[in-house]
Amino acid sequence: MDPFALPPLAALLDAAHGALVGLSTLVDPLAGASAAALAVALVTLLVRALLIPVGVSQARAEQTRSRLAPQLRELQRRYKKDTERLQKETLALYRAEKASPFAGLLPVLAQAPVIGILYTLFLRTEIAGHPNELLAHDLFGAPLGTSLVSAVFGGTASPETGIVFGALLAVIVAAAYITRRVLRPPFEKGGDSPMTSPAMLRVASAMHYATAVFAVFVPLAAAIYLAVTVVWTLVQRVVLRRRFPLSTPSGSGRAA
Numbered sequence: 514m515d516p517f518a519l520p521p522l523a524a525l526l527d528a529a530h531g532a533l534v535g536l537s538t539l540v541d542p543l544a545g546a547s548a549a550a551l552a553v554a555l556v557t558l559l560v561r562a563l564l565i566p567v568g569v570s571q572a573r574a575e576q577t578r579s580r581l582a583p584q585l586r587e588l589q590r591r592y593k594k595d596t597e598r599l600q601k602e603t604l605a606l607y608r609a610e611k612a613s614p615f616a617g618l619l620p621v622l623a624q625a626p627v628i629g630i631l632y633t634l635f636l637r638t639e640i641a642g643h644p645n646e647l648l649a650h651d652l653f654g655a656p657l658g659t660s661l662v663s664a665v666f667g668g669t670a671s672p673e674t675g676i677v678f679g680a681l682l683a684v685i686v687a688a689a690y691i692t693r694r695v696l697r698p699p700f701e702k703g704g705d706s707p708m709t710s711p712a713m714l715r716v717a718s719a720m721h722y723a724t725a726v727f728a729v730f731v732p733l734a735a736a737i738y739l740a741v742t743v744v745w746t747l748v749q750r751v752v753l754r755r756r757f758p759l760s761t762p763s764g765s766g767r768a769a
Contacts, residue, residue, distance in 0.1 A: 529630050533552055533634065533647060537549040537551075537552040537647075546651060547650070550650065550651075550657060550734070554738075557745070558741065561745045575757070575759065576759055579760040581607075588606065624742065632731055635657055635735065651673075654673030655671070655677035658732050658733070660729065660731055681728065685728055688743040688744050696747075
């Protein structure tokens with residue numbers, strides 16, 4: 514079943530289409546054929562600006578987790594053989610501090626509907642029974658409705674598509690690399706926390722690059738959103754890390 518066949522979601526998609534077309538028309542004198550791509554970037558900036566309070570909450574939660582790290586390690590040492598008790602005591606500790614261990618997921622969850630709508634907008638040839646005008650737009654010759662995977666395996670890949678996706682992927686990977694190197698929380702050497710084990714650190718490191726993998730499967734318009742949002746996230750986290758610095762345990766270090 515197509516969820517966007519339901520009247521409320523169909524109306525939402527039609528409204529989003531109209532708004533994006535209108536914004537593209539507004540910026541057309543500046544961007545020309547790439548007006549829709551610029552409109553997507555502007556929508557991304559607007560969404561991220563609205564989510565600044567969520568980012569501040571996330572930074573505060575990260576600072577709280579850093580401050581609570583010694584107590585969390587003690588709970589892990591004490592209840593490492595009793596997983597249920599460990600979870601209960603950990604949640605109780607966070608409740609006492611009026612913090613949430615899941616605050617870091619809020620920005621991702623808040624943006625999921627926007628990415629879903631963008632993904633859908635640039636896949637459908639028709640929106641609410643009328644032609645999808647957005648599919649006629651491109652970015653430097655690369656169609657906004659084409660994904661890198663579909664272009665390559667569908668035999669429609671062009672040099673322009675490869676160059677544009679290559680540039681966006683480079684931006685996403687560079688932002689992930691800087692985030693991993695600069696913003697990794699400090700940890701205590703010799704700690705017995707599973708969160709600082711070599712295996713967990715490798716998983717966390719790999720997760721930074723998951724957005725780049727995701728970007729090759731979505732339409733170019735959604736990839737633009739992802740590239741703009743990861744750069745915004747990096748800059749915002751650097752600024753907020755200075756405002757809400759993390760505790761540095763004695764003898765801490767950073768893994769390469």
